[in-house]
Amino acid sequence: MDSKFADSRSPKLAGWHLLLFLSLSSGAFLVGLDVIANELLPAQMSLFVPFVICALAVGAAGQWTVPMLRRIKAGQFIREDGPQRHLKKAGTPTMGGIFFIPVGVATAAAGSGFYPDVIAVCTLTLAYGAIGWLDDWQILRRKSNKGISPKMKLALQVGFAVLFCLWMARTGPDAASAIALPLGLTLSLGWLFWPLATFVQVAESNATNLTDGVDGLMGGLGAIAFLGMAAHLAPTSPELTLFCVCLSGSCLGFVTHNRNPAKVFMGDTGALALGGALAGVALLSNSLWVLLILSGIFLAETLSVIAQVLYYKATKGPDGVGKRLFKMAPLHHHLELCGWSETQVVGCFYLVQALLVWVGLVLGA
Template sequence: MTIPLFVAAAISGCLGYWVVPLLRAFKTGQFIRKEGPQGHLKKAGTPTMGGIFFVPVAVVLALVATGFSQDVLAVSALTLAYGAIGWLDDWQVLRLRSNQGISPKTKLFLQIILAVLFCLWMLTTQPATITTVALPLGVALPLGLLFWPLAGFVLVAESNATNLTDGLDGLMGGTGAIAFWGLAAVTSPTHPGLMVFCAAMSGACLGFLLHNRNPAKVFMGDTGSLSLGAALGAVGLLSGNLFALTLLTFLFFAETLSVILQVGYFKATKGPDGVGKRLFKMAPLHHHFELSGWSETQVVTAAYATMAILAVLALGLR
């Protein structure tokens, strides 16, 4: 686990010193939405699309290290495909010079199509045991046909959850590194190829953090965040570790849930003037803590600590 982590971290970290200035030269500066925290307006112009250099590093390293293993090849293809959706969204933002990329419906449609294709591949190539989910204490839960709609949901939900989490300097990069490292440890006994992939992804995230830590010199953009979520979901599905995946990525789903609750409560309490109430000062959840007086680094540090606890819990209950 340590070799692919360190190699990926070193390569992506070094590569960033070349790619980040290129992104700046190509004027890939991020547009900051005015509705967000006012303190973020100073980040306008920071290069985005950082996912184009650290995600491929992990993918190529994992493929070479595992001899192009079938499982790693499939997960890598899905990771890059979701990254392509993210790149399209980032490119549209830059082309239109606004914070609005491709439409949410288009993005969701593309995510669902890729999820269905990946599920079809699993259905035709994986053994019947793929539909069994491992639970704590050695319990196995056979889901049968119910596994497939769940699998599609996991891929789409994970990619959107990581996308929403990517809102502070170093937040998604650091929490992603911890999540992948935990998933590498969980999969190591039964799926060594996927372990290598996760370790490489963890290392690539750490290398990216060298340039994304506060104050960030580059953002990963949807190119990176959608890739990370798809990779986590795919590994969890192929290894039969959906329970562990849920624990490892609980923070990402908490971020997503905060958005759902915020929107739902606002609509439910909307008065004749068209204005509703809010559960949080702002969603996703990390912005709520910011507006509650936490500094950006305090929020990110707390997220790292939470992820570390979740990783330990996932390992203890595997």
């Protein structure tokens, strides 16, 4: 076989292999969870069915939405100081969150019988998705990498987080009396819980947004993280479990379009929404410790950016130029510039995320 042809085909084959691995492992996990939770969940509730419905629905929706995004020229603008191999991605449609987030949200809301907690977290998810859409739209309108101002984005994130906290305080004022910790321990925070809850929502949405930078990465990590949260909640909260399963299936369906080489990016529309959804579920179910473990990769990506900025400022010389701790932040770009392929980064992060799920389920039991 011609080596040039093989090189051009290998990313596609690797992308399909990762998608197949993610699909089969997710399906097997859900079948096992269905069996284990058979006596804990309502008899009529299967976790595998809504997962598949959402995955197939998103896969089908993308067949129509992706060409539509191309027609309206919703192409991504690539930062010139990033990995050079990413420059060929310029023009790939973005804002993919507009078709995979609504599918998961709508299926979860209807499947739960419009259960109040599910409606609340669905609303939060859509609210953060709206912030992301506004940012994506401004980027496209201005034809640059700059969307809405960071101050406005932060203000909107905090605003929606506060509204969600107010809803929690009104519907369950005693729910925040103690935070569950590993080994059956609890931590009482009193009124300090509310600033923490606001911070968690803002931090988680920004962390997932930073992680979304490689084909198939955030979609796959999201699918695994939501499955892990579903497994943790299955014995105690079937409605939120259903929400997590639906979002996981939607993420998997999106990866069919976002696998390497990506036909569409989720954009801030999808990435901010996923972080808001994870934070909302954790707060409603008193699972912040589990969320922290499941978000290990998102945390590492965020810390790499913070460390890069702080180190650069601390090492500034007389010329105003500082040194870089990483070749580029976030962490996945550093690995790319160290010679890793995109599929190697994604595959490694998938495995780490699966390990984090296992750790979270053991410690959160």
